[in-house]
Amino acid sequence: MRLLTEAEGPAVAIENAEAKADVIIVCEHASRRLPAALGTLGLDSPALESHIAWDPGALDVARFMADGLDATLIHQRFSRLAYDCNRPPQAEGAMPVASEIYDIPGNRAMSSEERQARIEEIYIPFTSGLRDLIAERREAGRTPVLVTMHSFTPVYFGRTRTVEIGILHDSDSRLADRMLMAADRPDSAYIVRRNEPYGPADGVTHTLIQHGVKNGLANVMIEVRNDLIRTESAARVVAGFLMGLLAPSLADLR
Secondary structure, three states: OOOOOHHHOOOEEEEOOOOOOOEEEEEOOOOOOOOHHHOOOOOOHHHHHOOOOOOOOHHHHHHHHHHHHOOEEEEEOOOOOOOOOOOOOOOHHHOOOEEOOEEOHHHHOOOHHHHHHHHHHHHHHHHHHHHHHHHHHHHOOOOOEEEEEEEEOOEEOOEEOOOOEEEEOOOOOHHHHHHHHHHOOOOOOOOEEEOOOOOHHHOOOHHHHHHHHHHOOOEEEEEEEHHHOOOHHHHHHHHHHHHHHHHHHHHHHO
C-alpha cells in the first residue's frame, strides 16, 4: 500500500543544503501534520495539537540556529504519531499506540502492510537523507557535527519540570560536556541540565547513535521546555542563547 500522495510531498525537508558551517541541525519532531491516508488516527483536535503529535517551537529554534550558524537543517514533515523518526522500526515508540494520557486508536488498528508503508515512506527517507548528507560532507573533506533539536512539556503526568533546557548525549559526551560548561555560570538565562528531562535510558538517542556515535562525529541533543518558545520572538531568544553555548564549544573541540 501507499501512504503518502504525490501532492503531500516527501517526508523529509532539507534547508540551506549548501551551508558553510559543519553543523547539521536535525528536527525529527518538527510537524504535527498527518498523512491524509491516516485521517486523525481517532484523535480529537486538542490531542493532535498537543506535544504528543510534535515538538512545539522546536522547528522555529532550529531555523533560527541554522540561519545564525549558516548550518544545514533537516527536518521531518509529518507527525511523530505517524512515525517517530528518532526511533528505530522495532521500537514500540516508533508508531505508538499510546502517548502520555492519550490512546491512539489508529495506531492500534494498524495492519502490517500499513506499518511497513510508514517505515518505507517516512523513516527510511528521513534516515537515508541524513546519512547521505553526512556522507557528502565527509567526501568533501568536512567533519560534520550533529545537533538534534527538541522541545518538552512543562508538566508531565502531573509533575512540574523545573529544568528549562536539557543538553543530552549518549556515549559520546564531548560536545555536551563543553556546552554544559559554557552554561554553568551564575548569570545564565536558563536552568540547563545534563540528560534531563530524558536520557539514553528513555530511548531518545537513536539519531545520535545511528548518525553521530557510529560515525565518530561530535553530537548533542537539545531539549527546550516548550513554554519558553511559544512565539517566534521567544524562539529567537532561545536560539541565540544556544548558539552562545555551541559556538565556543565547537571552537574548543577543534
